[in-house]
Each structure stands twice: as C-alpha cells, then as structure tokens.
Amino acid sequence: MDIKTADRMIQDYLSSPEDFVIKETVDGIDVVRFVLPEEIVKYVELKQNIWRSEWNKHIEDGEQFPYVTHPEVLHLSRSITELFLEETMSRLGVSEFEQWASGKAYDVGQRVMIPDAYWLIGGFNAKLMADFLRKKGEKKKVTFRSIGTGAGVYERSIYEQFSNFSTLTTDISIHSCVISALNLEMYNVGKKSRDKISVYLVKGRAPVELLKKDRTVVVQIADCIDALKWDKEDGNSFNAVGLDNFLPYLPEAYVKETFELCLDLLKADARIQFLGLDKTRVIVGELYKIGQIIKGGCADRFKKAIEDERNRMDKEGKEFLFGYEVVYKTDSTDVIREVKTVWAGNIFDWVREYIFSFRIKDALIMNKAIKSATGLSTLSDLVISLTADHFKILKVLLEERDKEYDVVVSPGSEREDGKKVLRAATIDVK
Numbered sequence: 001m002d003i004k005t006a007d008r009m010i011q012d013y014l015s016s017p018e019d020f021v022i023k024e025t026v027d028g029i030d031v032v033r034f035v036l037p038e039e040i041v042k043y044v045e046l047k048q049n050i051w052r053s054e055w056n057k058h059i060e061d062g063e064q065f066p067y068v069t070h071p072e073v074l075h076l077s078r079s080i081t082e083l084f085l086e087e088t089m090s091r092l093g094v095s096e097f098e099q100w101a102s103g104k105a106y107d108v109g110q111r112v113m114i115p116d117a118y119w120l121i122g123g124f125n126a127k128l129m130a131d132f133l134r135k136k137g138e139k140k141k142v143t144f145r146s147i148g149t150g151a152g153v154y155e156r157s158i159y160e161q162f163s164n165f166s167t168l169t170t171d172i173s174i175h176s177c178v179i180s181a182l183n184l185e186m187y188n189v190g191k192k193s194r195d196k197i198s199v200y201l202v203k204g205r206a207p208v209e210l211l212k213k214d215r216t217v218v219v220q221i222a223d224c225i226d227a228l229k230w231d232k233e234d235g236n237s238f239n240a241v242g243l244d245n246f247l248p249y250l251p252e253a254y255v256k257e258t259f260e261l262c263l264d265l266l267k268a269d270a271r272i273q274f275l276g277l278d279k280t281r282v283i284v285g286e287l288y289k290i291g292q293i294i295k296g297g298c299a300d301r302f303k304k305a306i307e308d309e310r311n312r313m314d315k316e317g318k319e320f321l322f323g324y325e326v327v328y329k330t331d332s333t334d335v336i337r338e339v340k341t342v343w344a345g346n347i348f349d350w351v352r353e354y355i356f357s358f359r360i361k362d363a364l365i366m367n368k369a370i371k372s373a374t375g376l377s378t379l380s381d382l383v384i385s386l387t388a389d390h391f392k393i394l395k396v397l398l399e400e401r402d403k404e405y406d407v408v409v410s411p412g413s414e415r416e417d418g419k420k421v422l423r424a425a426t427i428d429v430k
C-alpha cells in the first residue's frame with residue numbers, strides 16, 4: 001500500500017470508527033482488551049517502517065533504540081485514545097475520569113521522538129531490565145511488576161527486547177492506563193505471532209490467572225499502595241520491580257511504604273529499578289536552537305564540545321554519569337538553556353535538512369516534538385522527592401532486613417556529579 005492510500009484509509013476509518021474495545025471476565029473480574037482493526041494495523045506498520053529507516057539514517061547508533069514512533073502514529077494514537085477512554089470507562093463502569101498532570105501522559109509518550117529524552121529509559125534502563133529478565137527466563141517463568149505506567153514507554157521498551165514474561169503494571173490515572181495499553185498493543189504491529197503480547201486493562205484487583213501466562217500485560221487502574229497490598233493478599237510475587245519516573249511525585253513516606261511492599265513481593269535474586277526527574281529545568285532557548293539549525297553541522301560541532309568536556313572530566317578523574325555524554329549550559333536562574341549531545345546535533349541537522357528541502361510541515365512537527373520532549377522537564381515542578389534520596393531509603397530498608405544486595409547502577413547525587421535531568425538506579429537483591 002502507498003502512503004496516500006494509507007492516509008485516505010485512516011481518514012475514512014476515523015470518520016466512522018468501529019468499537020474495538022472488548023470486555024471479558026477472568027477469575028470473575030471484568031477486564032477489557034483493545035483489538036486494533038486491520039486498517040490501523042496496516043497504517044501503523046507502514047508508517048513505523050518509514051520512520052525507523054529515517055531515524056536510523058539521521059540518529060547516530062539509532063538502531064539501539066528499542067522502538068520509534070512516527071509522528072503521525074502518535075497523532076493517530078491521540079485520536080483513538082479518546083475513543084478507547086470512553087468505551088473503557090463504560091465497559092469497566094469507571095465514572096471518575098483521572099488524568100495525570102493535565103494530560104501530560106501524552107507528552108510522556110512523545111519522548112520516543114527525541115533520543116536524549118528517551119535513551120535513559122528505553123536504551124539504558126529497559127536494556128538492563130530486559131537482559132535480567134531474559135537471563136531469569138532461561139530457567140523459569142518470569143513475572144515483572146511495574147508501577148506508574150504513564151504512557152507505557154518503559155514496559156514497551158523492555159518487551160521490544162525480550163517478550164517471554166508477564167507484567168502487572170499500575171497507574172492511578174485511567175487516562176495514563178488507556179494510553180499505556182494502546183502503546184503496548186501497538187508493540188504487536190508487525191511482530192511474528194510467537195512474539196506478540198496480550199494486553200488487558202482492569203480496574204482494581206487484577207485477575208491472578210492472567211499473571212500466570214507468558215507474554216501478557218495487565219494494566220491496572222489503582223493507587224500503587226492499594227495495588228501492592230492486593231498483590232500480597234493474592235500471593236503474587238515478582239522477579240523484578242520497575243518504578244519508572246513515578247516515585248518523585250510521591251512524598252518520601254509514601255516512597256518508603258512502596259519500597260517496603262515491593263520488597264515483600266520479591267522472589268529470591270530479584271532486581272529493583274527506578275528512575276526519576278531531578279528538580280532541574282530544561283528550557284532550550286528558541287534563539288539558540290534556530291541559530292544552531294541555521295549554522296548546520298551540529299552533530300560534528302557538538303562532538304567536539306563533548307570531547308573537550310571529556311578531557312576536562314578526565315583531569316578531575318570524573319566520568320559521564322550513566323555513560324550519557326552531554327554538555328549543559330545554565331542561565332542565571334539555574335535553568336538549562338543549551339544542551340549539546342551528538343543526538344541533539346542529529347535532531348537539529350535533521351530539522352535543517354527538512355527546511356532546506358522545503359519540507360516545512362515536517363520541520364514544524366520535529367520542532368514541536370523537541371518542545372514537548374524538553375518541556376517534560378517542567379514536570380520537575382511536580383517533583384517532591386528525589387531519586388538519590390529514594391536510593392538511600394531503599395538501602396536502609398535492605399539493611400534493616402539483612403538483605404544482601406548489589407548496586408548495579410547508582411543514581412549519584414548533585415553534590416557528587418552536578419546537575420542532571422534524570423537519574424536512574426538498579427539494585428539486585430539476593
């Protein structure tokens with residue numbers, strides 16, 4: 001199918017969409033599934049393939065990103081999320097609509113368009129988790145617990161690398177849960193049947209039966225503490241727990257309770273991983289961005305800036321945290337205004353290419369993506385506890401329980417390694 005036919009087909013479809021939210025009952029509990037119609041599957045597959053090759057052409061080491069999403073697929077996802085939401089609420093009898101941070105879960109899903117906003121979650125953390133689950137899966141069935149599913153970027157990034165396990169993931173917001181379930185369902189597009197996953201949405205307690213199945217994800221609408229307490233009552237246990245970009249929005253007492261419950265639910269030799277925003281703001285100046293795009297050759301020039309920074313750090317015996325090579329410039333109010341990474345250079349050069357080949361609409365779409373992705377750092381206004389402190393809380397709890405553990409990745413701290421936007425931690429618990 002050519003692009004024009006695909007575009008026309010999707011417009012026709014959206015003008016009179018069918019209902020593709022299916023209700024089932026498992027263990028006496030109502031769940032829903034999204035069954036994507038053939039038109040959407042074909043459209044998404046076509047667009048995804050185009051975007052993957054564009055991405056790999058423009059982004060250095062682009063293949064290492066677990067998945068990419070064409071901007072038009074992101075746009076389509078928004079339209080069908082609205083349809084799904086209404087249907088899901090009526091099927092599951094949810095009367096209260098909750099969306100996180102005025103609909104910011106959409107922007108969270110858009111981070112996959114900007115490598116710097118996506119890499120630590122999808123490339124670094126999700127890879128560490130997928131490698132761990134794969135190794136576990138060599139011997140036994142593997143179960144994963146995730147909380148704060150948001151747009152499901154983290155879970156999907158893991159499944160893209162290893163899929164033979166089951167996941168229970170939770171979010172307090174129905175809006176986030178629907179966006180996440182749709183993103184996870186999109187994972188199946190273009191996959192061989194043996195790699196496909198089944199995605200279920202549930203309100204409240206999750207059917208234990210579903211967690212026994214491989215390649216299954218249950219997206220649960222619930223508060224994290226309630227959900228973890230139900231897990232205990234239902235006898236659920238997990239090989240790993242992932243708390244992606246979720247803990248910083250909770251006060252420390254809540255974080256402590258979450259960790260305590262997670263530790264109760266871990267199987268032997270398990271992994272805990274978490275990641276969160278610091279209170280750092282990034283607002284890339286428009287003038288800076290336009291100036292760089294006009295100048296061109298950004299990736300090469302930024303490489304040079306990074307090399308200089310690496311030499312400077314070498315002299316101080318320091319290393320880039322998480323191997324993430326970046327040069328920041330802050331203004332007098334401590335806001336990061338300039339970001340130099342090879343990938344930022346790649347994106348600027350990509351926009352420049354669009355402008356100079358008169359693809360103005362595409363250039364504007366990319367510019368909007370840069371704005372949404374960097375704008376995500378404004379979520380730092382909602383941050384009330386810090387990842388470096390979460391790490392300390394967890395270590396105290398592990399020591400109180402006399403648990404042996406290995407720190408696979410330490411989040412560091414502002415005192416040790418300066419300003420950072422995101423911090424990550426991975427701990428293996430014996």
Ligand SMILES: C[S@@+](CC[C@H](N)C(=O)[O-])C[C@H]1O[C@@H](n2cnc3c(N)ncnc32)[C@H](O)[C@@H]1O
Nearest residue numbers: 100148149150151152153154171172176224244
């Ligand atoms: C930044 S998003 C997470 C991003 C996500 N991990 C991803 O991969 O797309 C944070 C999410 O935490 C959820 N959240 C906040 N407080 C919560 C709570 N008490 N229980 C469950 N989820 C919560 C929000 O609704 C929001 O969707």
